[in-house]
Amino acid sequence: MMLKAADVAVGDQHAAVVANDLSRTQIVQYAGASGDYNPLHTDEPFAREVAGYPGVFAHGMLTMGLTGRMLTDWVGDGRLLEFGVRFTAQVWPGDTLTATGTIREIAERDGVPVAVIDLVTTNARGEAVVTGTATARLDA
């Protein structure tokens, strides 16, 4: 899918459930694929007894990757110019996450139309776990 400048407007939204009952196995899968084996994410006894957390939690970058999936499914492949986030709350096994993008601005950059998109990913309790922005190239 590719977005055309003429087909989008400020305020347009796209949302997707990007994790449904997040599993510890998916967190481990992400550890293996990314190379980040931090035991805070992969090792329950360590996370609980050494680090003092209720248990393991997801890598921030897993949540950013899940958020990116909503984004690329919306704006198309190879169209991102910028993608940046803050990690605002931890993501736990069992969480269900919804990523939402909202077009804040349609602008032109180097003669190319772009959409500036506000991002928020929330858990089932309505807490934001990731907030951010992205800029994507649009078709003229």
Next chain:
Amino acid sequence: MSAERFPVEAGNVLAFARAIGDDNPVYRDPEYAAASEVAGLIAPPTFTIASAQWDPDYPLRPKPGQPWYGSGASTGTMPAGGGGLHAEQHFTYHRPVRVGDVLSASTRPGSTWEKTGRSGRLVFNERITEFRDASGDLVVTARSVGVQRQPLAEGNS
């Protein structure tokens, strides 16, 4: 995160896309990808984080012959300076990362700042990583912010 050589391999891109639950064929199906707008297999937008696999000194991976700090027979121990968290991550894309690219990753420190909250002092450290292709052209610029919580000093200081 520094790596002299970070080959973007089809198998790692496939595994990474699976880990983020992304079934987009542009990350795994060469025929589909070749016929698509990007004209070939590409990597998901956060994939460059996997350059950790090619960083010989990356600390968050067990290494042969070296003790690992996570649990085994015991619960493990927190290493000095351990327990930091990822506060922010920003990517600027100069072009898509393609399967077959051989990138280099070079990291330099950015700003450092602090915030004091009720639970203690938070120290933020920024690092900037440039990913360049074999011709030396910039492909992705990544800015990462880590945060470390430090307990408030005893007494008034």
